[in-house]
Amino acid sequence: MTCKALADLAGLLDGEDDAPAAFDARIDQVGDDDSLGAFVGHQALLRCYQARYVVLPAQAPAGGVLAPMLRHYDERRLAALADLRPRLESELIVPLVRPGEGDIAAYVEAMLAEIRGAPENAFVAFLADADHRDHHYRNFLVQSSPDLLAEASASALGIIGEYGEPQSALFRILIDEFGYGVPAKKHSVLYRATMKSFGLDDAYNGYWPWFDTMALELHNAIHWLFQNPVNIFKQVGFLLHAETAYQRSTLAHHRYLRRFHPDADARYFGEHAHIDLHHTRMVIDEAVVPFTARFGDEAGREIIAGAELTKAAFARAGDHLLALSRAFAQAPSASYGQPAEPRAHIGRPVTPASDLRGVGPVRVGALGVLADAADFAAFPPAAIGRVAP
């Protein structure tokens, strides 16, 4: 993807700083800083996926809702995003996909044993010993919000069509994700409540300036899986890994919140720790087994490929967040805290590889500010800072 193509897209998406967060589709400019290429590419890909979903502000804008909707969902913009999407995916996501290998039954058995025998969640262990754990947890919530504030919107695309009994199992999982018809039980609504209980804005897309490269990569890898029906078996692989791993990670977060933030709303994590036990069984018994019985080893290998992509994407995002959190905790000039409105003063983005000479203070997500920009050079490569105004 050329910088010009991204710059053209940035121009097309610009001018929405006064729009409700849901309709704010701005992306940054790469400009002269080549180290921003992957970050801005992922921002653009996020916008490609977001443009396909219905998102509405919680309250009617002062000037009415239709005008910003017409701008946000303008056919010319949608066409430009649709045109760029495959190119961005081929550069940013497809290289992460590895062919699936081995026998699916053995893979499932080994995966279950590996996840159930996994050591303590490393980020939660870090938080338990952290001095400013509330700020680190806010940043975790913000970095997870691109997907979770519209949770399961991607996987909904995998339900439409007609493909037999597994479709009903996947639909029942989707029903749970959307709160089995009860708005207050939607997983996105539960996540919103957790964010609010940490004093965060719960508006969809409200924190887009603070999303870093790895948070966007995880979001985009998941959404890529569901764009093309040819990925149906990989989608099952995604669910196989995600539902199983999420049981453990959400249980760890639920226990952490109960211990260190007893007033926080932990229902999102408690819900997943429970319902994903069912979902793992449903995916294996009602999708993996019948699909491989019907279509043989090649379907099994595709399922493995999807599960491995998911595992790798979660691992990369998790490792990055932990490294970033540690780097901020150790930075000599770091001070914790966040402005109330992240979209009001965005600031230009920088990476640890950017030329930081003469640069003012650098904000790092929802964590806080580095008074000395040089401290940012020691952060993990995919970290994104914003030059504070």
Add this chain to the structure above:
Amino acid sequence: MSEVRREVWIGHDLPPIRRNGEDYFLLSVDGELYLVPNRCPHRGGPLKFGTLNDQGELVCPMHHNAFSIQSLIANPATIRLAAAPPIDKP
């Protein structure tokens, strides 16, 4: 412990049965008729579309939670239907 196997019939295909704003389904057990709340206590799944497992339990179609027939009958919200009154002969 599994209960003694009973003669059970579920009104899968009957029209919706609503009473006081609640959905019910018709359940026949050993010749007795019951209106059972059509709502799985786990997540509200439609029990009327459930199946009987090898233990004779009703399995919810949503998450496959299984319920003994005796527990469904003993539910305070379940309504046992009285025998039809005799029809007067002309």
